[in-house]
Amino acid sequence: MASRVRIRPQELRFAEKLASLHWPFVALLLLIGCVGYLVLYSAGGGNHQPWAWRHGARLAFGLVVMLTVALIDIRFWYRWAYVLYGGAFAMLVGVEILGEINKGAQRWVDLGFVQIQPSELMKIGLVLCLARYFHSAYLDEVKRPLYLLPPLAMIGLPALLVLKQPDLGTSIMLLAVGGSLLFLAGVRLWKFGLAIAAVAAALPVAWSGLHDYQRQRVLTFLDPETDPLGAGYHIIQSKIALGSGGFWGKGYLMGSQAQLSFLPEKQTDFAFTMLAEETGFVGALIVLLLYLAVVGLSLAVALRATHQFGRLLAMGIGINFFLYVLINVAMVTGLIPVVGVPLPLISYGGTAMLTTLVGFGFLLSVDVHHTTNIPRFPTDL
Amino acid sequence: MQHHAADRTRTFTRRALVVGAAQVGLFGLLAGRLWQLQVDDASRYALLAEENRVNQRLIVPPRGRIFDREGRVLARNVPSYRLRIVRENTPDLAKTLLDLARLIPLDQAQIDEILKTARAQRAFVPVLVREGLSWDEVTTVAVHSPHLPGVVLDSTLLREYPHADVLAHVLGYVGPVSPEEQAEDPDPLMRLPEFRIGKNGIEKAHDHLLRGRAGRSRIEVNAIGREIRELDRDDGISGADLQLSLDAELQLFCYERLSSELSASAVVVDVDTGAVLALASVPSYDPAAFTGRLSHQQWKEWRDNPRTPLVNKSIRGQYPPGSTFKMMVALAALEAGLVTPSYDVFCGGSVSLGNAKFHCWKSHGRVALHEAIAQSCDVYFYDLARRVGVDGIAAMARRFGLGAPLGLDLPGEQPGLVPTSQWKRETLGEPWQKGETLVIGIGQGYMLATPLQLAIMTARLCNGGRAVTPWFYRDPAAEPPAVGSVGVSQASLDHVLKGMSMVVNSQRGTAYRQRLTLEGVQMAGKSGTSQVRRITRAERAANLHKRKDRPWEHRHHALFVAFAPTDHPRYAVSVIVEHGQSGSGAAAPIVRDIMTRVLEIGPGVATVAASL
Numbered sequence: 001m002a003s004r005v006r007i008r009p010q011e012l013r014f015a016e017k018l019a020s021l022h023w024p025f026v027a028l029l030l031l032i033g034c035v036g037y038l039v040l041y042s043a044g045g046g047n048h049q050p051w052a053w054r055h056g057a058r059l060a061f062g063l064v065v066m067l068t069v070a071l072i073d074i075r076f077w078y079r080w081a082y083v084l085y086g087g088a089f090a091m092l093v094g095v096e097i098l099g100e101i102n103k104g105a106q107r108w109v110d111l112g113f114v115q116i117q118p119s120e121l122m123k124i125g126l127v128l129c130l131a132r133y134f135h136s137a138y139l140d141e142v143k144r145p146l147y148l149l150p151p152l153a154m155i156g157l158p159a160l161l162v163l164k165q166p167d168l169g170t171s172i173m174l175l176a177v178g179g180s181l182l183f184l185a186g187v188r189l190w191k192f193g194l195a196i197a198a199v200a201a202a203l204p205v206a207w208s209g210l211h212d213y214q215r216q217r218v219l220t221f222l223d224p225e226t227d228p229l230g231a232g233y234h235i236i237q238s239k240i241a242l243g244s245g246g247f248w249g250k251g252y253l254m255g256s257q258a259q260l261s262f263l264p265e266k267q268t269d270f271a272f273t274m275l276a277e278e279t280g281f282v283g284a285l286i287v288l289l290l291y292l293a294v295v296g297l298s299l300a301v302a303l304r305a306t307h308q309f310g311r312l313l314a315m316g317i318g319i320n321f322f323l324y325v326l327i328n329v330a331m332v333t334g335l336i337p338v339v340g341v342p343l344p345l346i347s348y349g350g351t352a353m354l355t356t357l358v359g360f361g362f363l364l365s366v367d368v369h370h371t372t373n374i375p376r377f378p379t380d381l
Numbered sequence: 382m383q384h385h386a387a388d389r390t391r392t393f394t395r396r397a398l399v400v401g402a403a404q405v406g407l408f409g410l411l412a413g414r415l416w417q418l419q420v421d422d423a424s425r426y427a428l429l430a431e432e433n434r435v436n437q438r439l440i441v442p443p444r445g446r447i448f449d450r451e452g453r454v455l456a457r458n459v460p461s462y463r464l465r466i467v468r469e470n471t472p473d474l475a476k477t478l479l480d481l482a483r484l485i486p487l488d489q490a491q492i493d494e495i496l497k498t499a500r501a502q503r504a505f506v507p508v509l510v511r512e513g514l515s516w517d518e519v520t521t522v523a524v525h526s527p528h529l530p531g532v533v534l535d536s537t538l539l540r541e542y543p544h545a546d547v548l549a550h551v552l553g554y555v556g557p558v559s560p561e562e563q564a565e566d567p568d569p570l571m572r573l574p575e576f577r578i579g580k581n582g583i584e585k586a587h588d589h590l591l592r593g594r595a596g597r598s599r600i601e602v603n604a605i606g607r608e609i610r611e612l613d614r615d616d617g618i619s620g621a622d623l624q625l626s627l628d629a630e631l632q633l634f635c636y637e638r639l640s641s642e643l644s645a646s647a648v649v650v651d652v653d654t655g656a657v658l659a660l661a662s663v664p665s666y667d668p669a670a671f672t673g674r675l676s677h678q679q680w681k682e683w684r685d686n687p688r689t690p691l692v693n694k695s696i697r698g699q700y701p702p703g704s705t706f707k708m709m710v711a712l713a714a715l716e717a718g719l720v721t722p723s724y725d726v727f728c729g730g731s732v733s734l735g736n737a738k739f740h741c742w743k744s745h746g747r748v749a750l751h752e753a754i755a756q757s758c759d760v761y762f763y764d765l766a767r768r769v770g771v772d773g774i775a776a777m778a779r780r781f782g783l784g785a786p787l788g789l790d791l792p793g794e795q796p797g798l799v800p801t802s803q804w805k806r807e808t809l810g811e812p813w814q815k816g817e818t819l820v821i822g823i824g825q826g827y828m829l830a831t832p833l834q835l836a837i838m839t840a841r842l843c844n845g846g847r848a849v850t851p852w853f854y855r856d857p858a859a860e861p862p863a864v865g866s867v868g869v870s871q872a873s874l875d876h877v878l879k880g881m882s883m884v885v886n887s888q889r890g891t892a893y894r895q896r897l898t899l900e901g902v903q904m905a906g907k908s909g910t911s912q913v914r915r916i917t918r919a920e921r922a923a924n925l926h927k928r929k930d931r932p933w934e935h936r937h938h939a940l941f942v943a944f945a946p947t948d949h950p951r952y953a954v955s956v957i958v959e960h961g962q963s964g965s966g967a968a969a970p971i972v973r974d975i976m977t978r979v980l981e982i983g984p985g986v987a988t989v990a991a992s993l
Contacts, residue, residue, distance in 0.1 A: 138389065180400060186392040240433060243418045243426020256434050260603035281419040285412055292408050299401045303394060311393055315400065322404050326411065333414045 012368070017071050022367045025297050026063070029345065029360060032290050033059040036346035038252070039275050043267040043348075046253045051267045051348045058350055062357035069361025074369035077362060078309050081132035085154070088125035091118035092161045119162045119170045120355040124362065126178060127316030129154050134185035135309035136376040142186045151182060166211050169339030173323050180319045181312055218337050237262050238270055238332045241277040242284075249280025267348040269340055273332045287346075291325045294318075301367045307374045310366035317359040324356070435612060439569055440596030441576050443538055445620030447552060447583060447591075449629040450658075450984060456552055456584070458538040462514040464522060466495070469504035471531030478510070481532065484525055485511065485518045505608075507533055540577065540584075544629060546665035547636045550693035551627065551791065551853070553582020554668035570595045580671065582693075583625065586790045587854055593620035625853045626656035628984040631975075635661040638974050642967070643933065644959040646694035646832045647975060651985050652840035652944060652953045654861070655849030657789065658984050659975075660833070662698075664690040687934065688959070696794045699829040700957055703909030703964065704757045705942045706778070706824025708842060708877045711750060713777040714765040715873040722876045725749040728760035737816050739763050742910075754880025755890045757908060759823045766822025771813055774821055775801045780867040781838040782848070783830050789851045797834050800827035825912060836955035839942040841867050842881075843905070843950035846874055881905040882947050895969040897945065897977060904976050905950075906943030908964030913937060936960035941968035945976050952979050 012020070037059070040051040069077075095108065095118055108117055133151055134142065141147045155178030163171040183192065207215070241257035250256065255277035258266045266274045276284035298318025305311045327341040342349050344356045418426065447456035464485070471477045478492045487510070499508045510532075514522070522534060540555050542548060555577035562578060563571045570576045570592065579588035596617025601609040631649060639645040640663050649659040666683055683691050692698065714720045728745035731738050741759040745752075753761035766774060778784060784799030800821065802813035820826035830838075833851060840849055848865040855861065882905040884890040885897075897904045913935060939961030944953040954972050961967030 184393055184396050184400065186389060186396070237433075239418060240426050240429045242415070243422050244430035245419055246423040246427065247420050256601075257430050260434055260601070260609065262430075262433050262603070276415065276419065281415055284415050284419070288408060288412055288415075292405070295404050295408075296401070299397060299404075302397055308389060308393070311390075311397070315397055319400065319404075322407075326407055329411045330414075333411070333418060335411075335414055 014071070017368050020368050021067070021070060022297070022301065022364055025294075025301075025360070025364065025367075026067070028290065028294055028297065029066075029357070030059075030063065032287075032294070032345040033063075035275075035287060035290070036271070036348075039271050039346055040267055040348055042253050042255070042278060043258065043271065043274055045259060055348055055353075058353045059345070062353050065354065066357040066361040066364065069358055070364035070368060072365060074307075074310060074365050074372050075374055077128065077313075077365060078132060078135070078374050081128040081309075085122075085125040085129035088118055088121040089158060089161075091116070092122060092158055094118070096161055096164065117351040119158075119165065119167055119174075120351045122158045122162070123170070123173060123177065123320050124317070124355055124359050126154065126158060126174060127181065127313060127320060127359070128362070130178060130181045130185075131309045131312035131316060134181070134312055135307065135374065137185070143188055145191075148182070148187065148191070151178070154178070155182075166214060167340070168210075168214050169327060169341040172339070173320065173327065173341070176323055177316055177320050181316050184312060184315050185308075234264050234270070234338055235334050237264065238273045239334050241270075241273050242333060245277035245280045245284075247281045249276070249278050249283055252278050254278060268342055269328065269338075269347065270332055271347045272329055272343050275346070288325075288329070291322075295322045295325075298363060301363055301370070305366050305370040307370075307372065309374050310370060310372075314363045314366045317363040320359060321356065324352075434601055436600045436602040436608075438598045438600050439573055440598055440614075440617055441570065441573060442593030442596060442617040443619045444540065444555070444577070445591040445593065446622045448622065448624045449627050449632075450625065451628065451630070452624070453629045455544060455548055455625065455627075455629060456540060456542050459541045460536040461512060461539040462516075462519045462534060462536050463512040464510040464514060465507035465533045465535070466499070466510050467505060467507050467531045467533060468499045469531075471529075474499055474531070477529055477531060480525075480529060481510065481522070484521050485514065487511065513539075537575065542668050544633065545669065546667050547633050547661075548627075548629070549582075549665045549668045550662045550695070551582055551625075551632075551660055552668065553584040553586075553792075554580055554671040555584050556580040556671055568592070568595070581793075582791060583623070583853060585792050587623055590623060591620040594618040623854050624857070626651070626654075626658060626855075627660070627853060628658050628982060631979055631982055631984060632659040632661060634978045635659045635975055636663065636665070638971055639663045639956075639958075642958045642961060642971075644688040644694070645957060645961070645971070646698055647954065647956045647971065648695050648832045648836040649952060649954050649975060649979055650836045650840050650849075650851055652844040652849065652950050653847075654985070655837065655840065655851045655864075656985065657833075657851050657853055658952070658979065660693075660695045660791075662692070662694040664688050666690045693791070693793065694957070694959070695832045696789060696791055697831070698957065698959075699795050699797050699831055700938050700940065700959075701826070701828050701911035702783075702824040702830040702835060703911035703938070703940055704759075704824055705835055705907045705909035705940050705955075705964070706828060706830070707754060707757065707762050707822075708881065708907060709778045709781060709783070709838075710762050710765050710769065710774055710822050711754065711877050711880070712869055712873055713769045713774045715750075715876065716777070716869055717769055717773055719768045720750070720765060722750040726753070726758075726761045726764045728758050730760075732760050732763050732819075734767075734816050734819060739816070739819050750876055751880045751883055752889070754877065754907065755883035755887050757884070757891050762822040763819040766818050767815070771818045771821055772801050772803075774818075775799045777869075780848070780869070781841050782850075783834050783838060787834060787837055787850050789833060790853050794833070795831055797831055798827055798829040824909060832955045832957050835940070835942050835957075836953050839906075839944050839953040839955060842874060843878060843944040843953060845871065878905060878947075881907050881944075884908065885943070886947075891965040892941065892969040892973075895965070895973040897973060897980075899977060899980060902945060902980055903947040904943050904945040904973065905947045906941055906969065906972060908969055909938075909940035909942075910962070910964040911938045911940065913960065933960050936962045939964045939967035941965070941972045943969075943972045943976055945980060951985075952976065954979070 037052050037056050040055045041048060044051050130151055155175065159171050159174040162174060241263045244257060255274055257263050258274040258277055263270055263273055275287060295318055298314055302311045302314035305314060321344055324341060324344045327339060328343040330336045331338055342352045344352065443458055446454060449455055468474055475496060478495060481487055495508055495510055519534060526532060542552055558571050558576060558578050579585035579591065594617050596615050598614045599612040601612055603609060635647045639647055639661055646662045650657050670679060725747050727747050728741050730744035731740045745756055745758040748758045748761050778799045783797055785796050786794040805811060805813050817826055821828055837851055841847065846867040846869050848867050885892045885895060885904050885906050887893065891908045892906060939958040941964050942955045944950045954975050956968045956971045958967045
């Protein structure tokens with residue numbers, strides 16, 4: 001650890017930055033990404049095609065982007081935080097307008113060479129934005145209700161837009177990440193109590209605002225056996241695959257439910273099920289522990305940072321990552337309805353992989369620049 | 382400032398640790414859930430996974446064959462070769478089909494149809510190209526198979542009936558299972574599209590014996606039903622072979638003999654056992670038409686034909702028995718003690734009752750019982766019928782098997798009709814008329830009987846009053862069912878039998894010309910001619926009712942029942958020729974020929990001799 005303590009952190013040279021990178025963290029992410037490769041190799045029926053190799057390529061590309069983001073000065077990101085949030089918000093509005101035009105759900109922006117899901121970008125944008133907002137706020141200010149209106153809008157507006165897409169899972173994640181950051185920034189607990197009460201009161205209203213397919217998901221979640229071949233099929237098949245894996249699993253590439261395609265979307269949302277079927281409780285638990293290690297290291301990075309921006313940014317990224325894992329695993333084990341959240345670094349999918357790694361890029365940047373002094377307002381820089 | 386910052390850091394640290402603890406807790410919850418699914422409930426889910434993975438496929442057992450009493454095959458299974466093609470195994474389906482068309486007849490329309498079917502289903506599901514390939518075609522395709530990717534040759538079993546139309550009414554045929562049949566039979570075989578069930582005749586009556594038990598093949602499948610591999614297999618149990626009481630040679634003879642008529646039926650039974658030796662009905666149909674694809678035109682033709690080729694007249698045709706019923710009337714009178722065999726009546730050609738006049742077919746003068754039967758004097762039986770009454774006659778007729786199905790193991794047996802005064806009150810709401818009793822006395826009016834019932838009636842008359850019932854198949858291992866008695870004194874029976882013998886063997890008998898020409902064997906019988914429509918007074922005056930040029934469907938039905946040998950009866954025969962005009966003229970010669978043939982073949986002689 002001694003090598004990571006620097007005397008003049010404000011003016012780090014490139015080599016110093018490279019040396020001070022949190023390499024164990026990078027290695028951990030690479031390890032999980034490789035687990036993803038193996039899972040997708042199995043999902044392809046013991047084949048690098050069609051998923052595994054692209055997953056690997058994306059992982060490599062994503063890691064490079066992550067390191068690039070990590071090496072850029074944290075003050076740069078602090079300065080551009082609102083702009084990045086604004087950009088993500090503009091894209092969200094953009095897909096909403098496109099959706100109106102195309103008369104259908106629209107979640108993607110096609111930039112020609114890559115399709116971007118603005119709701120994924122927004123997860124990072126929101127964290128950056130809230131971290132910056134609360135960096136410049138003192139605890140007394142945070143305790144003033146009026147002062148909380150801008151961050152509530154920062155959370156609420158994108159959450160509403162995403163909900164309208166409709167993407168319930170991402171919407172809930174935005175609210176949860178935002179709420180966590182408010183909590184970490186020091187918002188009084190009674191205000192959370194009030195918010196929870198308000199949400200409870202609003203539930204019936206929200207229920208009526210849900211799309212039919214979303215309601216169906218909730219209803220079949222509550223009793224999947226009522227619709228075994230329809231909406232309940234995914235949950236039932238996932239539980240069968242998981243449960244039949246047993247303690248030690250059926251063996252790599254030997255998961256009958258996944259290999260025989262009883263398991264739907266085994267390369268994306270149900271990748272964890274496939275893994276747990278083939279490697280059993282032991283394999284699933286190991287993967288969960290890997291994820292927990294990432295979450296724990298994120299917490300450590302946050303606690304080590306000397307500036308509020310970095311602390312909130314690192315915690316926000318860590319919580320976001322944690323929520324991915326929590327929602328995905330809870331979904332495939334039948335604890336919550338099917339909401340369509342991928343398993344980070346393992347599920348097949350470009351945007352999710354990229355945004356996860358970009359997010360960790362910010363987190364690593366916080367770590368590299370953990371003693372950097374960030375003034376309350378960017379003009380002070 | 383510094384104070385504020387420290388405060389904020391403290392709050393953050395405290396709350397970050399709370400968040401961290403919550404994260405650990407929630408991960409713990411996930412791990413617990415995984416433990417619950419993968420350890421606690423693992424065996425339950427393993428079972429469900431196995432059910433998912435394994436498809437049980439039923440194997441259709443070969444259907445039992447059917448033999449006649451001499452072991453001649455009546456129904457069997459022959460392999461039929463079919464050609465199928467699997468879309469995913471051929472790079473260019475259309476081209477492969479065109480290649481095939483050069484080897485076997487296959488026109489463009491068929492190719493288009495196959496392509497359409499193939500596109501509509503999953504790529505690994507075989508599509509039928511052609512069925513019923515000849516052996517030459519099979520070998521041609523097999524030789525070229527390396528150049529025909531995806532083409533699959535295999536064979537299925539088709540039901541074949543070597544005797545075709547001769548036995549169509551007895552054997553019936555097999556066909557695909559209907560939704561109704563599927564609903565009432567839980568046998569898993571019923572759900573298989575290629576399974577064939579007995580639709581008529583013996584095939585239907587003994588379907589459960591012939592069917593066998595389904596085999597099972599457990600196959601690993603994926604979620605869309607593609608078969609991955611066979612796990613294990615149980616071939617099931619083939620259907621049982623059945624040996625019928627029927628004699629194919631006799632059946633063929635009867636059928637061909639009847640074919641001289643437009644529409645006729647013949648039944649031959651063993652009088653000791655009730656075993657049906659022959660049961661023929663013309664015209665008939667080719668059961669192969671039902672095995673393949675029956676054209677609508679063919680079906681319509683058979684359905685609308687006035688000679689009803691699809692109807693088995695032997696058990697489904699119900700006719701007024703005419704004079705063949707007179708034995709019942711005579712027995713009813715004798716058993717009631719109302720008359721003695723020497724009781725005589727004067728026949729002047731007709732008798733009057735109230736305003737109505739009842740005719741005889743000629744003036745017989747004074748006749749007693751034996752002569753009255755031999756010459757079939759109507760006036761005599763009008764008299765007996767009037768004395769006994771309709772209900773007494775009906776009771777006797779029922780004892781001889783008339784008026785109710787006899788329980789032959791063949792679907793569709795009709796009950797006939799033996800009217801009583803009560804029946805008329807209940808059915809028609811009218812009281813019984815005295816004149817109607819007279820008409821019943823000569824087997825006309827409401828009276829109806831099937832040829833099978835008349836054969837069994839004759840058997841019960843000549844076998845000493847044993848109430849045998851007809852059958853084609855009985856489990857050879859099972860005890861034959863106990864045979865009751867009709868409860869008529871042998872003396873009365875003997876008088877009636879004597880009359881029947883005189884019908885054929887006395888010079889005045891109505892069928893004297895049809896007596897057997899065999900050495901030392903005599904036949905006894907009774908003719909019947911039953912009116913299809915009432916003869917009007919004008920017709921009778923003009924003697925129109927006896928003219929041969931009347932429309933076919935207006936002519937009388939011709940019936941004859943007989944048994945032989947007279948001294949030791951063994952076989953009973955009944956024949957009806959629809960609109961054959963005269964029992965002794967049209968039906969009796971057929972009975973004579975059939976009886977001659979059955980005596981020559983002598984079916985069952987050995988078994989009867991062994992049981993005696």
